Amino acid sequence: MSRRGDEEGNRRVSPRALTIAGSDSGAGAGIQADLKTFAALEVYGLSAITAITAQNTRSVYAAYELPVELIEAQIDAVLEDIGADAAKTGMLASPQIIEAVAGRVRKWNLRLVVDPVMRAKSGDALLQSDAVQALRSQLLPLAEVITPNLPEAEILVGGPIDTLEDMREAARRIHALGVQHVVVKGGHSSGEPIDVYFDGQQFVELRSQRIKTAHTHGTGCTFSAAITALLARGLPVEKAVAGAKRYITEAIRQAPGIGHGHGPVEHFWQWRQLATSTDAGSEGLIGAS
Ligand SMILES: Nc1ncnc2c1ncn2[C@@H]1O[C@H](COP(=O)(O)OP(=O)(O)OP(=O)(O)O)[C@@H](O)[C@H]1O
Ligand SMILES: Cc1ncc(CO)c(N)n1
Numbered sequence: 001m002s003r004r005g006d007e008e009g010n011r012r013v014s015p016r017a018l019t020i021a022g023s024d025s026g027a028g029a030g031i032q033a034d035l036k037t038f039a040a041l042e043v044y045g046l047s048a049i050t051a052i053t054a055q056n057t058r059s060v061y062a063a064y065e066l067p068v069e070l071i072e073a074q075i076d077a078v079l080e081d082i083g084a085d086a087a088k089t090g091m092l093a094s095p096q097i098i099e100a101v102a103g104r105v106r107k108w109n110l111r112l113v114v115d116p117v118m119r120a121k122s123g124d125a126l127l128q129s130d131a132v133q134a135l136r137s138q139l140l141p142l143a144e145v146i147t148p149n150l151p152e153a154e155i156l157v158g159g160p161i162d163t164l165e166d167m168r169e170a171a172r173r174i175h176a177l178g179v180q181h182v183v184v185k186g187g188h189s190s191g192e193p194i195d196v197y198f199d200g201q202q203f204v205e206l207r208s209q210r211i212k213t214a215h216t217h218g219t220g221c222t223f224s225a226a227i228t229a230l231l232a233r234g235l236p237v238e239k240a241v242a243g244a245k246r247y248i249t250e251a252i253r254q255a256p257g258i259g260h261g262h263g264p265v266e267h268f269w270q271w272r273q274l275a276t277s278t279d280a281g282s283e284g285l286i287g288a289s
Pocket of ligand 2: 021031055090091221
């Protein structure tokens, strides 16, 4: 693990997490969603930006990949000084970026959560099609946890996933690629959003009600960032995944309804409750809205 800093002499040493992902100018997904999730779960967030997107709740209008050397330099800069208890990847865009990130994960011996981002909710591609092989062969064997949605899992296993048993079989096959813990997310299914967790031995179904909403932009980023934050806080993987499921469900339920397309979720729902709660007649920190 690359965590350093306990020796820094700070009075309070907080858990740290690193996100290696793309920037979403609409701030519902990507680096921005990850950092908000880390902050909401009281983990100090670090970032290495892989690509910059011009994006809102409707569409991705443009994307620009950063040079590989600059991505490596961001990772080295934060880890040699600050350190991270866990890291996650999001948008990686190209085979060259995947290769570079895999090199840094090995160099710093990072505990890694991979969100194998391929498309935005709007349908726009965020990963080149020739990058899937690099993802499978280079990054997946380094991952402690992977969180594919149904279309991503279908691409990773090369076949359709229609039933709960298909999700279990996909999790088995992705585990065989070298990932220790697999969560196949059911957000894209038509029924209840059941996520299937597999650790190589046991399956756990993570269930929740489907919330009827258009505001699901960045749900995958937020879910994987919450897993990363809870790992950084020292939870075992299964508990981190269960905690992240509770966090994302409430974040979707309390989505603020921003924008004209798929809006963001509410990352700070716990704080919002505290801030607006009426206690013995007081109006909380900011008053009820
Ligand atoms: N309408 C919903 N109601 C409740 N939970 C949901 C809903 N949609 C998604 N989820 C949950 O949110 C989490 C993220 O799942 P999802 O499949 O939407 O990710 P994703 O497609 O990777 O997201 P994105 O690409 O927009 O970041 C999962 O735990 C899933 O079950
Ligand atoms: C930058 C970025 N990363 C990930 C996603 C997936 O939601 C997105 N829409 N944008």
